[in-house]
Amino acid sequence: MSTEAPWHAAFPAPKSAPSSISREELLQWMQEGKQAGKDFVLVDVRRTDHEGGTIKGSINLPAQSLYPTIPSLYSLVSNSGAKYVIWYCGSCGGRGPRTAAWFADYIQETGDTEMKSLILAGGIKGWAAAGEEFTALIDGYDASVLKK
Numbered sequence: 001m002s003t004e005a006p007w008h009a010a011f012p013a014p015k016s017a018p019s020s021i022s023r024e025e026l027l028q029w030m031q032e033g034k035q036a037g038k039d040f041v042l043v044d045v046r047r048t049d050h051e052g053g054t055i056k057g058s059i060n061l062p063a064q065s066l067y068p069t070i071p072s073l074y075s076l077v078s079n080s081g082a083k084y085v086i087w088y089c090g091s092c093g094g095r096g097p098r099t100a101a102w103f104a105d106y107i108q109e110t111g112d113t114e115m116k117s118l119i120l121a122g123g124i125k126g127w128a129a130a131g132e133e134f135t136a137l138i139d140g141y142d143a144s145v146l147k148k
Contacts, residue, residue, distance in 0.1 A: 007064045008063075011102070014102050014104070014105055015105050016100075016104035016105050017101065018097070018100040018103075018104045018116075018119055019116070019118055019119070020118060020120070021084075021118045021119070021120060021121065023120065023121065023122060023127050023134060026086065027133065027137070030137065036055075036057025036058065037057055038081075038082065039082060040084040040085070040086055041059070041077050041080070041085045042058040042059070042120075043059055043061050043085060043087050043099070044061075044089070045060075045061060045063040045087055045095045045096060046063075047062035051145045052124070052128070052138075052141070052142045052146040053128075053139055053140040053145075054138065054139055054140065055124065055127060056138070058088075061073070061099075063095035066102070067102060070102060070103060070106045071106065073085075073103070074103070074106055074107065074110065077115065082115075083115055084116050084117075085100075085116070085117050086120050087099050087100040087103070087117065087119055088123045088127075089123050089124070090124060091123040092119050092120060092121060092122060096119050100119045104117035128141070129147065
């Protein structure tokens, strides 16, 4: 058994408990013409396990290196006019919620009451498992990786 501290132990524990957005709601946004990078920012926080594809319009910001860049990311998102930042990892059981919470903490510290930090419920694996209308929106989709 490893006695090495988890990667996130180097950073403060998040205080916030961000809300989540369902894959169905995010799909509806996309079908209505809302665009990643304009109306919302979609962040894939996987590092070396991002194989299998990524949801169209996502940016990859690995959770392990994210914390120190939060102020810059906030500034970029704020200047873009996007009001939602949606975080996901494989199943959204660890990295996605942690990064969403760190970002929510920062939003709260700035006094911003309009921007929201959300977790994509079920992560990319839940997205991929939901059927063809979801997998059609995964760049580089590889079912052998995401449907494990």
